[in-house]
Structure formats: C-alpha cells, structure tokens
Amino acid sequence: MTIALHSSLPTFSPSPVSRVTTELSANCLMVSEADYWENYYENSDVVYEWNNGYLEEKPVSDKSTILMYQWFLELLGYFLKTYPLGDLVLLETAFRLALPHKTTIRKPDLGLVLHSNPVPYLPFDKSYHGICDLCVEALSDSKPGELTREPKTKFEEYAKTGVTEYSNIHLLWYL
Helix, strand or coil: CEEEEECCEEEEECCHHHHHHCCCCCCCCECCHHHHHHHHCCCCCCCEEEECCEEEECCCCCHHHHHHHHHHHHHHHHHHHHCCCEEEECCCCCEEEECCCCEEEECCCEEEEECCCCCCCCCCCCCECCCCCEEEEECCCCCCCHHHHHHHHHHHHHHHHCCCEEEEECCCCCC
16 A cells, blocks of 8 residues: 655555455446447456446356356366367357347357357457357356346347357255
8 A cells, every 4th residue: 555645635545456356346337339348348357248238247156056067067078079069168258149129248157159150269269259059157146136137138138149059057955
C-alpha cells in the first residue's frame, strides 16, 4: 500500500491484491457486443457471457459438480483418442448464437466441434466462429435461480441455433 500526501489529506492506493479482491461485478451491466469482446471476454477476473446487450456473470460450481465434470471430460477425451471425430472447446471459449429475437455469446463449460462441422475450430482461435455440435453446462446452485436459468434459457438457445447435443452436469444429494 502506498500513501501519498496531497493538500495535507492522505490518499491511499490499494495494492494489486486488494484491487482483485474488491472488484465489483458487472453482472447485468448493459454493454455493446463490441465492448464485450474488447473489455469483458478475456480481460476480467470475473467470467461473463453476453445476453442481448447485458453481461451475465458465470456462476461457480461446487466440488461435486466439478468432479462429475472432470469424469465426463476424461471419458470424452478417451473416446476422442479412440475415435478422433472432433475437437474439444474448453477454457472459457465462447461462441456467438444469432437467434431470431436476440443474440447471445455463450461460454459452455465443455463443447465439441466435430470435424464434419462446416466451420473448423482452428488452433489459434480464441473464440469459436461457428455453432458447437455438443455443449455441456456444469450447473451451479451458488445463486438463486441458476438451476432453472441455465437449463431453460441456454438449452433453448442451443436448440434454436443448431447445437445438436446439449446437456448439463449437476450432482444433487438427496438425504
């Protein structure tokens, strides 16, 4: 922390660590698509998707959901080693969905682009420029409404834009 004295009043400049931990969420902030790609797609500590002009913060999954995601990713990886039919879309890679009534940019937790897809997923692409063939969402219950928003909204968008397979991963413990 640095302290600077101006006009006899101390001002404080937070360290980089405190800036990261105090960043406010831009969830529901209205931004243009160009602004999203330039300022929020890969330049934020918070992961955002873009829904028709508004930022949507991607929620965090719990450990059980992450373990199921890991299992499914490994299973799909083994399948693709045996049958190299396509490429995985990972690491917060987005693709644009142009729907009749709106446009969204989604970052599926796991995606697959088949080699037969008319738009190839190229080695240095930072986003996918076509429509994924498979999308998997690791659902989160960290915020109220996430368990209903994710499957309903995203799956409708995926279905209407030509994603041929879509699913979710979430482990519910019933006691």
